[in-house]
Amino acid sequence: MNQTANNPINDLYILDDDNQNVRLCGFPLLRIPSLKLSLQILPVTKIQFEYFLCDQPDPDFSESVYSEMLSLNPRISPNQISADNYWKIFLTGIKPQEAQKFASWLGDSYQIPTKEEWGKIFNALNKVKDVEFYSRILSDYHGSERVKNVLIKLKDTIQNSLGDNGLTDTLLMRNGVMEWVAHPELNIEWGGMGDPKFHNGTSNPDAYVHETPRLPGTYRFNHYGFRLIKRLD
Amino acid sequence: MSIPICPFCLTRHDFGIPPRCSSHGVDIPQLFLEEYDRIPTLWLVTVGFKEHGKSSYIGALTEVLENISSVWKTSTCQYLDEYTFTTVKKIREQTVMGKVVDPTPTWKPRDQRAAPSEVVESHTIQPLLIHAFKIPNFGSYCVVTYDVAGEYFSTPNAIRDDGYLRSLNAVKNIWFFVDLDQVFKLSNTMNVNQLLQVYLAGMTRMGWSLRNRNLIVVYTKADLYANSKNSEASRHFLPKDVCDYYRQDPFYQLLNPRSDRDLRKKFQNMEFSMENYLSEMEHISSLLENYTRDEVPGGQDLINLAAQKQIGLKFCIVSALGTKPGNDGVLSVDKNPHRVIDPFLWALKMNKGLENRNVKLILDPKLFTSDVAVDRFSIPLLNEFYSTMQSFDREITTYFIGNASPASIAGQRLPNQPPRHCGGRFIGPILDQGSQNDIALVITADEITDLDDYRGSQWEDRMHYIAVAEFPFQKWKNTFTLRSETDFPVFVNGFNKILQKF
Numbered sequence: 001m002n003q004t005a006n007n008p009i010n011d012l013y014i015l016d017d018d019n020q021n022v023r024l025c026g027f028p029l030l031r032i033p034s035l036k037l038s039l040q041i042l043p044v045t046k047i048q049f050e051y052f053l054c055d056q057p058d059p060d061f062s063e064s065v066y067s068e069m070l071s072l073n074p075r076i077s078p079n080q081i082s083a084d085n086y087w088k089i090f091l092t093g094i095k096p097q098e099a100q101k102f103a104s105w106l107g108d109s110y111q112i113p114t115k116e117e118w119g120k121i122f123n124a125l126n127k128v129k130d131v132e133f134y135s136r137i138l139s140d141y142h143g144s145e146r147v148k149n150v151l152i153k154l155k156d157t158i159q160n161s162l163g164d165n166g167l168t169d170t171l172l173m174r175n176g177v178m179e180w181v182a183h184p185e186l187n188i189e190w191g192g193m194g195d196p197k198f199h200n201g202t203s204n205p206d207a208y209v210h211e212t213p214r215l216p217g218t219y220r221f222n223h224y225g226f227r228l229i230k231r232l233d
Numbered sequence: 234m235s236i237p238i239c240p241f242c243l244t245r246h247d248f249g250i251p252p253r254c255s256s257h258g259v260d261i262p263q264l265f266l267e268e269y270d271r272i273p274t275l276w277l278v279t280v281g282f283k284e285h286g287k288s289s290y291i292g293a294l295t296e297v298l299e300n301i302s303s304v305w306k307t308s309t310c311q312y313l314d315e316y317t318f319t320t321v322k323k324i325r326e327q328t329v330m331g332k333v334v335d336p337t338p339t340w341k342p343r344d345q346r347a348a349p350s351e352v353v354e355s356h357t358i359q360p361l362l363i364h365a366f367k368i369p370n371f372g373s374y375c376v377v378t379y380d381v382a383g384e385y386f387s388t389p390n391a392i393r394d395d396g397y398l399r400s401l402n403a404v405k406n407i408w409f410f411v412d413l414d415q416v417f418k419l420s421n422t423m424n425v426n427q428l429l430q431v432y433l434a435g436m437t438r439m440g441w442s443l444r445n446r447n448l449i450v451v452y453t454k455a456d457l458y459a460n461s462k463n464s465e466a467s468r469h470f471l472p473k474d475v476c477d478y479y480r481q482d483p484f485y486q487l488l489n490p491r492s493d494r495d496l497r498k499k500f501q502n503m504e505f506s507m508e509n510y511l512s513e514m515e516h517i518s519s520l521l522e523n524y525t526r527d528e529v530p531g532g533q534d535l536i537n538l539a540a541q542k543q544i545g546l547k548f549c550i551v552s553a554l555g556t557k558p559g560n561d562g563v564l565s566v567d568k569n570p571h572r573v574i575d576p577f578l579w580a581l582k583m584n585k586g587l588e589n590r591n592v593k594l595i596l597d598p599k600l601f602t603s604d605v606a607v608d609r610f611s612i613p614l615l616n617e618f619y620s621t622m623q624s625f626d627r628e629i630t631t632y633f634i635g636n637a638s639p640a641s642i643a644g645q646r647l648p649n650q651p652p653r654h655c656g657g658r659f660i661g662p663i664l665d666q667g668s669q670n671d672i673a674l675v676i677t678a679d680e681i682t683d684l685d686d687y688r689g690s691q692w693e694d695r696m697h698y699i700a701v702a703e704f705p706f707q708k709w710k711n712t713f714t715l716r717s718e719t720d721f722p723v724f725v726n727g728f729n730k731i732l733q734k735f
Binding site: 022025026047050051052053054055056057061063066075077078079080144145146147149 | 635636637638653654655656657658659661662663664665666682683685686687688689690691692
């Protein structure tokens with residue numbers, strides 16, 4: 001999985017070397033050299049977060065905290081993924097500070113992207129078409145059978161039911177969940193970017209417009225998840 | 234890091250400083266322990282009637298391995314302890330003198346035995362410990378070889394529970410030595426099938442699984458049936474292709490290049506393809522299987538019995554000396570070994586197919602609290618079960634639901650309490666780390682959040698779900714409900730059967 005994806009635009013992105021990192025749980029990381037960063041190809045899933053819970057003793061993440069998150073967006077198994085519910089495989093209801101703890105666990109260089117970074121990624125990938133994206137990843141996949149099953153199910157769902165907006169659809173930056181971004185404005189610590197399919201948000205990534213949730217460190221929002229980036233410099 | 238299996242008592246234990254096997258009173262080579270996790274172990278045992286060429290073969294093989302860098306440029310070997318060094322040296326001295334190697338030393342002088350068939354006494358098991366580095370296609374291995382005395386296979390009752398028998402269980406690939414010259418003698422009363430029966434009887438008596446074992450039948454003294462003009466031998470001549478294969482051994486004269494400049498050059502320029510060599514070995518094995526069926530007394534029965542017991546069979550020929558010694562046991566010409574590397578390569582090849590099949594024992598932390606009714610389950614019963622499982626030669630790693638770190642690894646005792654932290658009712662982070670050969674046993678007192686993730690996966694057949702409750706909490710293909718302590722023996726028996734097949 002750590003080899004260069006053999007695609008017609010591989011000067012734009014390749015699979016990241018850190019895909020051997022067991023804490024990524026087999027969910028691939030995509031390197032975009034022009035932006036000097038790598039990003040998780042999907043928002044963080046509940047499966048990934050459960051690895052974190054089982055590895056890191058932390059009183060802030062008791063069973064009841066996770067249950068609270070699940071009550072906002074119930075868990076489904078990979079076998080249940082369909083066009084009607086695929087977002088339930090992703091973790092939402094998490095507060096940004098909690099997401100930061102997860103990022104630190106993954107490694108020093110992992111961060112929640114800034115609004116600027118998220119927007120640049122979105123614009124770089126929005127017009128790129130790559131219908132073989134998942135097929136190529138799956139053809140040489142060495143992760144667990146469970147995560148492979150998630151990728152297969154999402155591939156089928158995305159190909160069959162989503163729009164035609166290129167890689168931003170494929171990577172569910174659109175039609176996924178609202179994703180936490182850092183410093184969307186001066187003096188505002190957290191905001192949301194994305195276009196979640198199951199929730200009407202005020203973010204408009206095409207126009208670089210973020211959403212500003214109310215008291216993000218206090219409340220849990222059922223449509224807010226996150227994906228991480230790894231800065232390369 | 235796992236606790237190494239002691240090569241002397243074949244159990245896992247603390248070795249201390251300096252490392253020792255206290256039950257056998259012997260030192261453990263430091264190198265063996267240091268490299269245990271880095272260099273995989275290839276366990277080998279010799280099985281064969283007395284004087285069928287087992288020790289001579291081991292002498293020839295070690296000599297070939299010592300000189301193998303002439304052909305495989307980066308390969309080399311190293312003896313790990315004094316015993317291995319002196320044993321190999323002794324064999325070498327005997328062969329330099331042109332003598333046949335002394336039989337494997339027994340542990341009781343023959344003149345003190347009541348009868349040749351007398352049951353063998355317990356004694357300190359002493360394997361040869363060799364690191365073989367960078368074998369093409371296979372990499373490095375720590376080769377642990379038990380040269381079992383032929384007396385062990387005189388009758389089914391001669392095998393009993395001591396160190397040697399334990400080595401038979403630990404080893405999945407067995408070198409089965411058969412001297413064709415002895416087998417074809419009219420006066421011979423034991424055929425090859427009887428040898429297999431002796432082996433199987435010992436294994437069965439100990440309750441050990443026969444599955445996933447491979448017998449590498451090594452026909453020794455093959456020179457007599459590939460070259461000889463002896464009329465008796467010619468009646469059972471090896472197939473022509475096998476004779477040609479015997480003669481065209483690329484390792485022929487490997488032991489001489491140090492003293493011969495031309496030979497040195499020849500070996501330096503030799504191109505060796507392991508793939509081609511292994512594929513030729515495969516072809517020869519099938520020819521020898523036909524030969525065994527048609528010519529060797531008891532051969533058809535051996536093949537049938539192995540098939541019946543689901544034991545893999547491969548055949549090869551060797552000649553450790555390349556010539557027959559005189560009546561005084563002395564060789565009249567220089568030794569000329571042939572195809573000595575083949576049994577070793579078979580063992581490496583077949584060992585690859587027998588990846589470790591380990592058990593993940595996943596326990597619910599709730600089992601250790603008062604949440605579970607005492608009449609359903611008790612920790613002493615679990616300990617008893619754990620001890621039983623350990624006798625199946627599987628590496629058992631214990632986890633707790635919600636904690637991806639092992640609570641105990643192979644060779645350690647069952648933990649007597651759960652860890653302080655368990656992050657939820659998940660088994661995924663534990664199962665996803667496993668290999669495709671592992672088996673999992675989950676003993677739970679409550680629902681498991683991510684069990685459904687594995688429905689339809691390979692774990693469906695390999696994971697056993699034990700619900701300590703009146704009814705199972707969730708549906709799962711392999712489920713057992715432990716309603717009371719009296720159900721425990723039923724469950725243990727059932728699971729032991731699974732482990733035997735597994």
